[in-house]
Amino acid sequence: MHRRFNTLLLLVNLFFSASCLSHQYNLTFNRPESTPQSDYVVELLKLAYADIGYKIHFVDFDRRNALLAANNGVLDGQLGRDISVENRSNLIRVNYELLKFNLVAYKNCQPNTFDQLDNVAILDGYTVQERYLSSSQFPGNVVRVKNLNTQLNLFTQHKVQGILLFNSSLPKKTIADTCFIKEILITYPIYHYLHKRNENLVEKLQHALIKLNSDGTVYALRAKYNLSF
Secondary structure, three states, X not given: OHHHHHHHHHHHHHHHHHHHHHOOEEEXXXXXXXXXXXXXXXXXXXXXXXXXXXXXXXXXXXXXXXXXXXXXXOOOEEEEEOHHHHHOOOEEEEEEEXXXXXXXXXXXXXXXXXXXXXXXXXXXOOHHHHHHHHHOOOOOEEEEEOOHHHHHHHHHOOOOOEXXXXXXHOOOOOOXXXXXXXXXXXXXEEEEEEEHHHHHHHHHHHHHHHHHHHOOHHHHHHXXXXXXX
């Protein structure tokens, strides 16, 4: 009788142990375009989330709607955004600066300042570009395109006089055959944001990121992806 009781107790313990091990805490984000900067952020955040017992996975999501989806809770947040998203009341910043990025203007070789261009092409759905043009009261025409290749083609074919890019989206193949001038317009810090239902993770994740910075992991990852410090 005693032996049977011990066997039953062992089976119960194994059952609950297996349940705990099989339970995974997952968060979902939109899949970013693969660049050294985004790949760095993904790997760093995977490590930080693993440290607090979570996994993150990605879905292909229309970037133009991803911010709205994160604010509405369809996604668990945004991997990396500048502070302009903080007017979205449901998104909470993890207060650890992941990286900085530059908003860069590529202009044709005529001696014009950016605000003297007749037109500029930007990527549709990138609120930082829209916000900069609005705040600087850019007087020219704005051409909104769906992808980077279209943007570069318009520039190299001289259909627009300038384009706006992030340093994280600079093409691997430069536009070497086109005469251009590069101008850094503004620099933004980038943070990770979570939907408010995940508020209990914000402080834990911040501490995990600080620890990864202290133990040299951040330095190693930046070197791996050839990012400046």
